Amino acid sequence: MNSLDFQMLNYSALSPEIILSVAGILLMLLIPFVKREKQAKLGYLSLVGIAAAMVAVIAQWGQSDLTFFDMVFQDNFANFAKLLFLFAVAAIIATSIQYLERDSLYKAEYFSLLLFATVGMCLMAASADLIMTFLGIEILSIATYVLAGYRLGEQKSTESAVKYFLLGAFSTGFLLYGIAFIYGATGSTKYLEIAQSLGNQTEYPVYLLIGLGLIFVGFGFKAALAPFHVWTPDVYEGAPIPITAHLAVASKAAALIALLRILFQVVPSISSGWVELLWISAVLTMLVGNIAALTQSNIKRMLAYSSIAHAGYLLVGLAANNDFGAQGVLFYLLAYAFMNLGAFAIIQIIGRQNEETVEIKDYAGVGFQHPFLGLALSVFLVSLAGIPLTAGFTGKLFLFSAAVQSGMYWLVVIAVIASAIGIYYYLRVLIYMYMRDAEGEIKPVDRLSMATRIVIVVMVLGTIYLGILPGSILKLASEAINF
Amino acid sequence: MEQLVFYLFATIAVVAGLVVVLQRKAIYSALALIVCFGSIAVLFYQLGAFFIAAIQVIVYAGAIMVMFLFVVMLIDPESEFFSFNRIRRVSVLALPMSAVLALILLWAMPVLRESDTNSQSLAQKGSIEVIARSLFSDYLLPFEVTSILILVAVLGAMVLAKKVD
Numbered sequence A: 001m002n003s004l005d006f007q008m009l010n011y012s013a014l015s016p017e018i019i020l021s022v023a024g025i026l027l028m029l030l031i032p033f034v035k036r037e038k039q040a041k042l043g044y045l046s047l048v049g050i051a052a053a054m055v056a057v058i059a060q061w062g063q064s065d066l067t068f069f070d071m072v073f074q075d076n077f078a079n080f081a082k083l084l085f086l087f088a089v090a091a092i093i094a095t096s097i098q099y100l101e102r103d104s105l106y107k108a109e110y111f112s113l114l115l116f117a118t119v120g121m122c123l124m125a126a127s128a129d130l131i132m133t134f135l136g137i138e139i140l141s142i143a144t145y146v147l148a149g150y151r152l153g154e155q156k157s158t159e160s161a162v163k164y165f166l167l168g169a170f171s172t173g174f175l176l177y178g179i180a181f182i183y184g185a186t187g188s189t190k191y192l193e194i195a196q197s198l199g200n201q202t203e204y205p206v207y208l209l210i211g212l213g214l215i216f217v218g219f220g221f222k223a224a225l226a227p228f229h230v231w232t233p234d235v236y237e238g239a240p241i242p243i244t245a246h247l248a249v250a251s252k253a254a255a256l257i258a259l260l261r262i263l264f265q266v267v268p269s270i271s272s273g274w275v276e277l278l279w280i281s282a283v284l285t286m287l288v289g290n291i292a293a294l295t296q297s298n299i300k301r302m303l304a305y306s307s308i309a310h311a312g313y314l315l316v317g318l319a320a321n322n323d324f325g326a327q328g329v330l331f332y333l334l335a336y337a338f339m340n341l342g343a344f345a346i347i348q349i350i351g352r353q354n355e356e357t358v359e360i361k362d363y364a365g366v367g368f369q370h371p372f373l374g375l376a377l378s379v380f381l382v383s384l385a386g387i388p389l390t391a392g393f394t395g396k397l398f399l400f401s402a403a404v405q406s407g408m409y410w411l412v413v414i415a416v417i418a419s420a421i422g423i424y425y426y427l428r429v430l431i432y433m434y435m436r437d438a439e440g441e442i443k444p445v446d447r448l449s450m451a452t453r454i455v456i457v458v459m460v461l462g463t464i465y466l467g468i469l470p471g472s473i474l475k476l477a478s479e480a481i482n483f
Numbered sequence B: 001m002e003q004l005v006f007y008l009f010a011t012i013a014v015v016a017g018l019v020v021v022l023q024r025k026a027i028y029s030a031l032a033l034i035v036c037f038g039s040i041a042v043l044f045y046q047l048g049a050f051f052i053a054a055i056q057v058i059v060y061a062g063a064i065m066v067m068f069l070f071v072v073m074l075i076d077p078e079s080e081f082f083s084f085n086r087i088r089r090v091s092v093l094a095l096p097m098s099a100v101l102a103l104i105l106l107w108a109m110p111v112l113r114e115s116d117t118n119s120q121s122l123a124q125k126g127s128i129e130v131i132a133r134s135l136f137s138d139y140l141l142p143f144e145v146t147s148i149l150i151l152v153a154v155l156g157a158m159v160l161a162k163k164v165d
Helices: A011-034 A034-060 A076-102 A111-125 A130-148 A155-186 A189-198 A206-222 A234-238 A240-264 A268-294 A298-320 A323-350 A371-384 A391-405 A408-433 A452-466 A471-480 B002-022 B028-046 B050-075 B084-114 B117-125 B128-135 B140-161
Strands: A064-066 A072-074
Touching: A011 A034, A011 A064, A011 A072, A011 A076, A011 A111, A011 A408, A011 B028, A034 A076, A034 A111, A064 A111, A072 A076, A072 A111, A076 A111, A076 A240, A076 A323, A076 A471, A076 B002, A111 A130, A111 A240, A111 A298, A111 B140, A130 A155, A130 A206, A130 A240, A130 B128, A155 A189, A155 A206, A189 A240, A206 A240, A206 A268, A206 B084, A206 B117, A234 A240, A234 A268, A240 A268, A268 A298, A298 A323, A298 A391, A298 A408, A323 A391, A323 A452, A323 A471, A371 A391, A371 A408, A371 A452, A391 A408, A391 A452, B002 B028, B028 B050, B050 B128, B117 B140
Parallel strands: none
Antiparallel strands: A064 A072
C-alpha cells in the first residue's frame, strides 16, 4: 500500500501503547520540577498512566483488526497479554516506591523507564511483523539493562547490568540474523505472509530452519530458557529487587507470549520441527532450573533458578502445541505473576535497607516475628511449589494435561519429577521461617507502606482464587487464543 | 570498466576485512574497518543503491566508527587484558564459526542468483523516494516506534552517566 491515508489507521488498537508513552514522557519532563526526596512519589503518577492504559485495553476487548499497514494485531490475545503486563508492572511500581525511598534512590527516571519497557512488551504481544517484534524486544531490553544497574555505584548491580547488556546485545544479534534468514527464505517479515509462504511450500530450505532456530535463541535468551539461561542468576542477584521481579515475571512473559504467537500464527505448518526443539529445551530448562536451585543460599538466586524452572513448565504447554496448551500458558503466566510478584514484594521488605538480608538463613524466625509477611510468603512458596488449592497447582495441571493430550507422556513424566524436586527448595525456606530461631541481633524490618500492603494482599488473594476457582480466568484465556 | 571497479573495490574490502582481524593494534583495525566500509559503499553505489551507499558512509564509516574509536581510546588496548595471547584462544572458536557462516552464505548464494537481483530493480528499491514512501506508509509504525527506542536509550544513558551522590 502506498497511499498515505492516515484516517485508515486504527488508533484504538495502539491506544494503550500511546497512553503509556505519553505518560512516560510527561513523567520524564516533570522530574526537574520535583524535589529529589519527593521524586519517588512520582511513581503514583505512573500508576495513573498504567490504569488509563488498562482501561484502554479493556475498552477494546473483543475487537479484532490488523492495522497500521499490517504491523499490529488488535485481538484478545494481545489484550490479555497487555492486561497481564500492565498488572505486573503496576505491582512492581507500587512496591518500588517504598524500595526507592528506603534506599534513597531518588531518581524518578526509574518509572519512565518502566513505562517505556511496558510499551515494548505490549508491542511484542500485538506485533504482526518480525520488525515490530524486534523493536518491542529492544525497547524492553534497553530499558531493563539500565534498570538492572539502577543501584548506581554498587558493584553487584553494575555487574548485573553489564552482564545483561553484553549477553543481551549478543542475543539480539542472533534474533536479527534469524529474521534476516527468514526474510531471505520467504520474502517477507510479516507474520501472515510468512505463514502463507510456508504453507505453500512442501520442502523448506535449510536456511529457513536456521533462521527459525536463531529466532528461538533470541527469545530463549529473553525468557531465560536453558541452554540460554546462564546470565540469569547473576543478573537477578545484582538487580534491585523490584527489577528482579520485572525480569522474572514481566520480561519473561513478554518473550513467551511473542513466542506463542509466532508458534501459532507464523509456523503452524512446520510445527513438527519446532515441537522437538521446544521439547528438548523444556526438559533442559526444567531440570537445570530445579536442580541448580537446590544448592542456592541466596534467595534471589534461588528464585532466579526457580524462574528458569517455571519457564520450563511453560515450555511444556508450548510444546503441547494445541489450544489447551496455549490457554494453559496464558493461565500459568497470570498465576506465576501472582505468586512471584508477591514473593518478591516480601523479599524486598525482609531484605531491609540496601538489600542486606537476602540469604535464606536470614529468614530464620521470620514466620513468628512477622506473622503477616510469613503467612503471605508461605502461600506464595507453596503455590510456586505447585501444591493443590493454589494457582501454581492448577496452572501446572492445565499445562501438563495439554501435553498429555498431545501424547507427550515422557515430557509430562519429566515435568512431574522436576516439580517434585522443586518442592524441596521452596519448603526449605518455610522450614527456616517457622522452625529455626533467628541468631543474634536482628534489625527490624520497615513498616509496610499502604501500596506494598495492597500488592501483597492482592497477590495472596489472586494465588488462592486461581487455585480454587480457575474457571473464569480459563474462560478469558480461551477467548484470548481465538487467533 | 564497471567490472574492473567492482573487482578493485571488492579486493580492497576483503583485504581491509582481513587486516581488521589480523592486525594486533586495535586502532589500526579500526582504521582498516573504515576502508572496508568505504569500499563496500562503492559496491552499493555500483548497484545503483545510492541511498544505501550514502548511509553506509555516513552511518558506518562516520558515526559508528567514531564510537569504535572512542571505545578503543577508553579501554587502553595496550593493556595485558587485551593481549594477543588471550585473544588467540578466542580465535580457536572464531575460526570454525566463520567457516560455518561462510558455508551458509555459499549455500544461500545460488538461490539469490535465481531471484531477481538485476541492478535495475535493486536501484528502485534503494532510491530515496521509494524508501521515503515505505517509511511513511508500510513502515510508519516501526519508524515511529524507533523514536521511542532512541528516547529510552538516551534516557538510560543519562541515568547511568549522572553523578552518584
